[in-house]
Amino acid sequence: xxxxxxxxxxxxxxxxxxxxxxxxxxxxxxxxxxxxxxxxxxxxxxxxxxxxxxxxxxxxxxxxxxxxxxxxxxxxxxxxxxxxxxxxxxxxxxxxxxxxxxxxxxxxxxxxxxxxxxxxxxxxxxxxxxxxxxxxxxxxxxxxxxxxxxxxxxxxxxxxxxxxxxxxxxxxxxxxxxxxxxxxxxxxxxxxxxxxxxxxx
Amino acid sequence: xxxxxxxxxxxxxxxxxxxxxxxxxxxxxxxxxxxxxxxxxxxxxxxxxxxxxxxxxxxxxxxxxxxxxxxxxxxxxxxxxxxxxxxxxxxxxxxxxxxxxxxxxxxxxxxxxxxxxxxxxxxxxxxxxxxxxxxxxxxxxxxxxxxxxxxxxxxxxxxxxxxxxxxxxxxxxxxxxxxxxxxxxxxxxxx
Numbered sequence: 001x002x003x004x005x006x007x008x009x010x011x012x013x014x015x016x017x018x019x020x021x022x023x024x025x026x027x028x029x030x031x032x033x034x035x036x037x038x039x040x041x042x043x044x045x046x047x048x049x050x051x052x053x054x055x056x057x058x059x060x061x062x063x064x065x066x067x068x069x070x071x072x073x074x075x076x077x078x079x080x081x082x083x084x085x086x087x088x089x090x091x092x093x094x095x096x097x098x099x100x101x102x103x104x105x106x107x108x109x110x111x112x113x114x115x116x117x118x119x120x121x122x123x124x125x126x127x128x129x130x131x132x133x134x135x136x137x138x139x140x141x142x143x144x145x146x147x148x149x150x151x152x153x154x155x156x157x158x159x160x161x162x163x164x165x166x167x168x169x170x171x172x173x174x175x176x177x178x179x180x181x182x183x184x185x186x187x188x189x190x191x192x193x194x195x196x197x198x199x200x201x
Numbered sequence: 202x203x204x205x206x207x208x209x210x211x212x213x214x215x216x217x218x219x220x221x222x223x224x225x226x227x228x229x230x231x232x233x234x235x236x237x238x239x240x241x242x243x244x245x246x247x248x249x250x251x252x253x254x255x256x257x258x259x260x261x262x263x264x265x266x267x268x269x270x271x272x273x274x275x276x277x278x279x280x281x282x283x284x285x286x287x288x289x290x291x292x293x294x295x296x297x298x299x300x301x302x303x304x305x306x307x308x309x310x311x312x313x314x315x316x317x318x319x320x321x322x323x324x325x326x327x328x329x330x331x332x333x334x335x336x337x338x339x340x341x342x343x344x345x346x347x348x349x350x351x352x353x354x355x356x357x358x359x360x361x362x363x364x365x366x367x368x369x370x371x372x373x374x375x376x377x378x379x380x381x382x383x384x385x386x387x388x389x390x391x392x
Contacts, residue, residue, distance in 0.1 A: 008274035016281030023285055032293035032356045157297070157356035169356045 033169050036155035037184040044180035048153055050146045052111070054137040055122035062179055069200060070107045070175040071193065074156050075138075076114035076166055077121035086110075086170055087129040089190045094136055096194050098201065106197055108136035113151060113158055114166070115144050154181065219257035219310065226250060227306055236296060239358045239366040244373060247286060247309060254314020261319065272323040275316035276332065282312035287343065289354040296357045333381065337374050344370030 029035040073086045126138040158168040176182040235241035294301040348367030
C-alpha cells in the first residue's frame with residue numbers, strides 16, 4: 001500500500017514537472033512578453049499586408065522594405081513615459097549607424113496605435129525626436145481596423161491607463177530582409193540591436 | 202433510508218453549490234468584474250474556483266474514503282496546478298485566449314480545489330499545518346515579487362494594479378498568519 005502511495009506521488013511529480021516545462025518553453029518564458037520574444041526568435045513570423053501613412057502623408061507597406069532590416073516600435077503621440085525612452089533609443093540607434101549606408105538598408109518605423117493620432121500629432125512626435133521622415137518615419141495604419149491586426153500579430157497588448165493614456169508592452173521589433181518579424185528586443189539599452197545591425201550591414 | 206442514499210442526499214447540496222459557484226463565476230458580468238483587476242483575478246476568482254472544486258469533491262470524498270494512499274498525489278496535483286496558474290503568461294493568456302480561459306475554469310476546480318478537498322480529510326494536523334505554512338509563505342513571496350518587479354509582469358494589467366496586488370497578497374498572508382496565531386494561542390485546537 002505504501003508502494004501505491006509513493007508511485008502515485010512520483011507519477012504526479014513527473015507529470016507536473018513535464019507540464020510546467022512545456023508551459024514555460026523549458027523554463028525560458030514565464031511571462032507573455034518572454035513567450036512572444038522566444039516564439040519569433042525560434043520561428044520568424046510573416047506580417048500582414050497593412051498600408052501605412054507617415055507624417056509627411058506618404059503611403060507605403062512593409063513589402064516596400066523587402067531586402068532591408070526594419071525596426072518597429074509602437075507608440076502613441078501623447079505618451080509621456082515609456083515612449084520617451086523608446087523614442088530616445090531609436091534616436092541613439094540612428095545616430096550610431098553609418099550615415100551613408102544606413103538609410104538604404106535599415107529603416108526605423110514608429111507606428112502609432114492611437115486612433116486619435118492625426119497627421120499633426122505624428123509630425124509633432126517626429127519633431128520631438130528629430131525623425132527625418134526618411135530613415136525614420138512616424139506612421140499610422142491608413143485603416144483604423146488594421147491597428148488591432150498589427151497589435152495581435154506583433155503580440156502587443158495596449159490597455160488604458162485610466163488617465164487618458166495607455167500602457168503597453170514596449171519593445172523594439174526587428175523585421176528581417178524577408179519581411180518577417182524575426183526578433184524582439186528590450187528597448188533599452190539598444191546595444192544588442194546595434195550589434196545585430198552592424199554584423200548585417 | 203440506507204446508508205449510500207443518505208450519503209448521496211447529504212453531499213448533493215455541496216456538489217450543487219460547487220457547480221453553481223463555477224457557473225456564477227463564468228457569467229460574463231462576474232468575469233469582467235473580477236478579471237478587471239489583478240487582485241480580483243488572483244485573490245478572489247481563483248480561490249473561489251478552488252473552493253467550488255473543494256465543495257464538489259465533498260460528494261466524491263465519501264465514496265473515495267478508502268483511497269487514503271493517494272492523499273500525497275492529490276496534494277501534489279493541487280500544488281502543480283497552482284504553480285501553473287501563478288505563471289503570468291498563462292494568466293495573461295486566459296484574458297486573451299477563450300480556450301485558455303475555459304481551461305482555467307475547468308482545471309482550477311478539478312486539479313486544485315477537488316484534489317485538495319479529497320486529500321484534506323485524510324491528512325493529519327501536522328501535514329495540514331505544513332500546507333498552511335507553505336501557502337502563507339508562498340503568498341508572501343508572491344506579494345514581495347510583485348512589489349519588487351520593475352516592469353509589468355502581465356501585459357493585461359497596469360503597473361499600479363500589480364503593486365496593489367503585491368500589497369493585497371502580503372495583507373492576505375498576514376491575515377491568515379494572524380488568524381492561525383490567535384487560534385494557536387487562544388483557540389481550542391488541542392481538543
